[in-house]
Amino acid sequence: MPPSRATIFALSSGRPPAAIAVVRVSGPQAGAALTALIGRVPEARKAALARVGDPANGEVIDEALALWFPGPHSETGEDVAELQLHGGQAVIAGVFAALGRIEGCRPAEAGEFTRRAFHNGKLDLTKVEGLADLIAAETEAQRRLAFRQLQGLIGGRAEEWRRELIEALALIEARIDFSDEADVPENLVEPALFAAQQLRSKIAARLADSGRGERLREGLVVAIAGPPNAGKSTLLNRLAKREAAIVSPYPGTTRDVIEIHLDLNGYPLTLLDTAGIRDSSDPVEQEGVRRARERAAAADLVLWLTDASATGAAAEEMGQTPAGAEQWMLRNKIDLVAGSGPSTEPPSAKHGINRSFAISARSGAGVDLLVSALSDFAGNYFGTTETAIVTRARHRRAFEDTIAALDRALGHCTSGQEELIAEDLRSAATTLGRLTGRVDVEDILDVIFRDFCIGK
Numbered sequence: 154m155p156p157s158r159a160t161i162f163a164l165s166s167g168r169p170p171a172a173i174a175v176v177r178v179s180g181p182q183a184g185a186a187l188t189a190l191i192g193r194v195p196e197a198r199k200a201a202l203a204r205v206g207d208p209a210n211g212e213v214i215d216e217a218l219a220l221w222f223p224g225p226h227s228e229t230g231e232d233v234a235e236l237q238l239h240g241g242q243a244v245i246a247g248v249f250a251a252l253g254r255i256e257g258c259r260p261a262e263a264g265e266f267t268r269r270a271f272h273n274g275k276l277d278l279t280k281v282e283g284l285a286d287l288i289a290a291e292t293e294a295q296r297r298l299a300f301r302q303l304q305g306l307i308g309g310r311a312e313e314w315r316r317e318l319i320e321a322l323a324l325i326e327a328r329i330d331f332s333d334e335a336d337v338p339e340n341l342v343e344p345a346l347f348a349a350q351q352l353r354s355k356i357a358a359r360l361a362d363s364g365r366g367e368r369l370r371e372g373l374v375v376a377i378a379g380p381p382n383a384g385k386s387t388l389l390n391r392l393a394k395r396e397a398a399i400v401s402p403y404p405g406t407t408r409d410v411i412e413i414h415l416d417l418n419g420y421p422l423t424l425l426d427t428a429g430i431r432d433s434s435d436p437v438e439q440e441g442v443r444r445a446r447e448r449a450a451a452a453d454l455v456l457w458l459t460d461a462s463a464t465g466a467a468a469e470e471m472g473q474t475p476a477g478a479e480q481w482m483l484r485n486k487i488d489l490v491a492g493s494g495p496s497t498e499p500p501s502a503k504h505g506i507n508r509s510f511a512i513s514a515r516s517g518a519g520v521d522l523l524v525s526a527l528s529d530f531a532g533n534y535f536g537t538t539e540t541a542i543v544t545r546a547r548h549r550r551a552f553e554d555t556i557a558a559l560d561r562a563l564g565h566c567t568s569g570q571e572e573l574i575a576e577d578l579r580s581a582a583t584t585l586g587r588l589t590g591r592v593d594v595e596d597i598l599d600v601i602f603r604d605f606c607i608g609k
């Protein structure tokens with residue numbers, strides 16, 4: 154159970170003023186709160202029109218729809234009351250003041266409703282994360298991934314695997330407990346280890362997705378790199394269709410990494426302007442350079458931008474490419490080069506360039522071709538993500554720890570080391586249990602609920 158059984162209330166809808174404001178109340182006093190504010194507790198799960206009054210002075214605050222969800226069949230598992238008010242500041246303030254005067258009622262903390270739902274067994278931890286992701290989802294593919302998780306995709310799988318492990322463990326424990334008795338079959342250990350081996354392969358297969366689920370959650374990282382004045386900020390602005398970066402004719406003005414989020418056909422892409430990447434003696438700029446390098450080092454695609462109107466082979470100025478990243482060459486400012494038009498050019502094997510484009514970030518020529526290529530890149534990258542279940546580093550770690558424990562179990566001799574095998578299988582089961590929050594998770598709860606807003 155949660156640390157305190159206070160009744161909590163919060164605004165669960167968006168920032169006022171708005172057409173409607175949804176105020177939720179959860180806890181033992183939720184029924185009393187309805188009685189105090191609307192004079193009755195309406196029929197369960199049926200919307201009721203009601204005058205909301207302030208019990209302190211009898212004044213009517215608003216007319217609202219009231220809903221009553223008695224526990225345990227409510228979202229939090231507790232008694233829940235919901236008022237759908239007119240979404241004005243003063244209306245909400247009036248209702249909050251009235252609720253605050255009810256004994257045992259207090260404003261909710263961020264994520265507290267969901268936290269109670271978790272403690273009451275309404276959601277497992279992976280569903281809590283899915284809920285947070287669904288609220289944060291910016292693109293269609295992210296929404297689909299989050300929704301699948303909220304439906305229990307990863308949690309269900311982890312529970313299934315945990316049950317298989319416990320069955321294997323039971324065989325080993327039977328062998329240990331009855332080792333002296335003649336009628337216990339000798340070969341209990343073999344089938345248990347076989348099951349462990351099978352499970353190991355299943356989990357390993359889920360991990361072999363190169364982090365695509367995590368990437369889908371966070372966005373594919375595309376770094377725009379190149380020498381000062383090549384037009385990186387201008388290109389970023391054009392791609393973002395808004396003023397995100399400072400565009401200036403003087404080199405080195407973009408000191409920090411600027412990032413924008415793009416939605417390309419439903420797939421998320423994070424674009425980084427690494428204009429600061431160059432050597433400098435200015436300490437502020439050096440810090441910008443360091444941060445830019447760090448972010449760019451994790452990029453999935455690097456767009457090397459060069460000034461086609463400048464003399465000198467731009468490719469020579471290219472810096473370090475992140476391991477595994479694809480590289481595209483963009484020859485910019487073709488509007489300044491006589492006889493040059495927008496194009497996409499064959500890849501050049503030199504410098505490991507995968508594709509080349511000729512563009513003008515200022516006029517926009519060639520940028521459509523670039524955007525559609527980026528869109529294809531994201532589509533190809535995420536095309537196989539429909540089955541991804543690992544969406545966070547936390548999940549990956551849990552599965553890796555499970556595999557490590559299974560490997561230890563499989564490494565023991567099959568006879569005489571039953572105790573050791575059992576211990577490692579137990580530890581693998583515990584790791585899977587932590588993933589869904591079945592066991593021992595107080596320490597990770599704060600991290601997960603940190604991302605929630607008040608009223609959720």
Ligand code: GDP
Pocket residue numbers: 379380381382383384385386387388399400401402404405407428485486487488489512513514515516
């Ligand atoms: P960054 O240092 O790489 O971020 O470069 P900026 O985006 O700040 O651009 C440097 C200068 O080049 C600015 O004056 C831009 O207006 C100009 N510029 C950028 N792209 C183009 C282009 O395609 N054509 C022309 N003619 N000028 C451009």
